[in-house]
Amino acid sequence: MAQMPALIPKEVEIQRLKKIWLMVIALGSIAASVEVDNFVDGSLHQTSIRDSAFTPAHWWLYSHFVALPLGWAACAMYDRKIPVLRGPNNSINTGLKMTILGYLATMFTIGVNEMWHFWFVEEIFAVPNHWMFNMGVVVAFMGALAYVVRVYARLVELGAETPGENPYVAEMYKMALEGKLYSRSIP
């Protein structure tokens, strides 16, 4: 398995990667909570067309769409301490960048959505202002998946995690770490 050169001691890198892992689990749980609130908010709008921005389902939804970009931004700030996770030309990691941009889109959509509902009170799922919520979340999920796979692959590479025992999965990890899995990895 190809070993990437490290700029920090292995033990330090493992500890820092695991701190990133903690943040990822917390932010993943918040994202799961948003998905649950999709149903809660949807059930409210079966009953009331649009009462106000200040219903429990909306507090739940909107507070998460503020917490998620801020949380991932905190993750990006800590990420700078792990050289191997840097993106092209020492920039922010590509997956992290997509995640933050995606959730930032949802954060700004809170305002856009309120402006739309100032004129059109009907809560129709397919209106364009709602597309921005959904597309933002999808972009964020794609980025987060790429980032999580990168962190996990590095933990495997450092010997802190055991890769899948399935030989096909193990082969995929091996190819990804050697940079040969072009179509399925983001460098």
Add this chain to the structure above:
Amino acid sequence: MTLPKGFGSGGSGGSSSADVERMIGKRVENMTGMITISYLAAWGATFGGTAAGYFYYPWAYPTNSGHFAFIVLTIIEAIGYIFCVKVMQEGSNKNSNGIVAVTIGATAIGTFLISMYVGY
């Protein structure tokens, strides 16, 4: 190995275990207390969030729906909590299975009692 500025022995490139410990700071295997408090806070916030629904908007959020969301989210949070503690401690000689068992057991009983008696 070359260490960042402020670490190591003045440019000669050597790093001691004391330097490594200083770079690490608080080790993740010692964060069980913080993770447990975060889990309990998340669980409490979940109860607060769902309770706000069925106490203030009972016509839109039936108590049973609130409890369903509460139970599903508690399971998600519990899995995350166990995962956090186990991953942080693997490879070390630390073991917090007792704390995890007590915490998960307490929140499971709490979730059961709340789902049976609160909000009806």
